[in-house]
Amino acid sequence: MASPSADTKTQVIQTYAGHPIYSCSKCSCVIALQDELISKAFSGRDGRGYLIYSATNVKLGRKEERALLTGTHTVQDVFCVGCNDRLGWFYHKAADFSQKYKEGKYLLEREKLIKENQWSLDDGEDQ
Numbered sequence: 001m002a003s004p005s006a007d008t009k010t011q012v013i014q015t016y017a018g019h020p021i022y023s024c025s026k027c028s029c030v031i032a033l034q035d036e037l038i039s040k041a042f043s044g045r046d047g048r049g050y051l052i053y054s055a056t057n058v059k060l061g062r063k064e065e066r067a068l069l070t071g072t073h074t075v076q077d078v079f080c081v082g083c084n085d086r087l088g089w090f091y092h093k094a095a096d097f098s099q100k101y102k103e104g105k106y107l108l109e110r111e112k113l114i115k116e117n118q119w120s121l122d123d124g125e126d127q
Contacts, residue, residue, distance in 0.1 A: 022050075022113040029057045029082035031113060032106075043069055044088055044109035052106045057081045060090055071096045078106060087112045 020034035032055045042049040061077035066089075068075075074093040077086055088108040094100050 020115070020117045022052075022108065023116055024057075024080040024082055024085060024087065025112050025114050026085045027080060027083035028114065029080050031055050031057060031080065031087065031108065034115070034117075038105065040110075042107055044107060044111075046109055046111060048110040049088060049107045050110060050113070051102065052108055055087075055106045055108065058087065058106075063092060070094075070099050073099065073102070078108065085112060 016030055016033065021030050022032045022034060023030055032052050036053040036055075038051040038053060040048070040050055042051050055078065057080065058078045059081055061079065063074055063076050066073055066075050072095045073091055075089040075091055078088050078090050079086055088106060090106050091102040091104065094102055
């Protein structure tokens with residue numbers, strides 16, 4: 001695979017610029033766009049969690065079978081690349097058919113994220 005070019009890096013930065021994001025609560029590294037949120041009705045290891053389509057600036061731990069509230073799943077812990085804090089897990093496989101919708105998605109713990117809305121204050125030009 002070719003290494004990223006300056007153009008690719010610029011596109012990534014532009015994709016997140018001005019969009020509401022979730023950042024790591026420990027080091028402020030961008031983790032996901034808020035538009036990627038599927039559900040807030042999940043439980044993580046240490047409290048409430050968000051089911052999210054994709055994440056960036058993360059690395060995955062080893063695959064393991066884990067007994068969760070909704071059954072056994074094959075998961076990998078998700079860590080921030082900036083500070084190595086554990087943010088949640090990635091669903092690889094669900095044993096129960098009713099849980100298959102989680103496969104390929106991330107469970108990120110609410111307490112490990114900062115919600116950044118990218119709001120800007122009106123500078124008063126129209127007054």
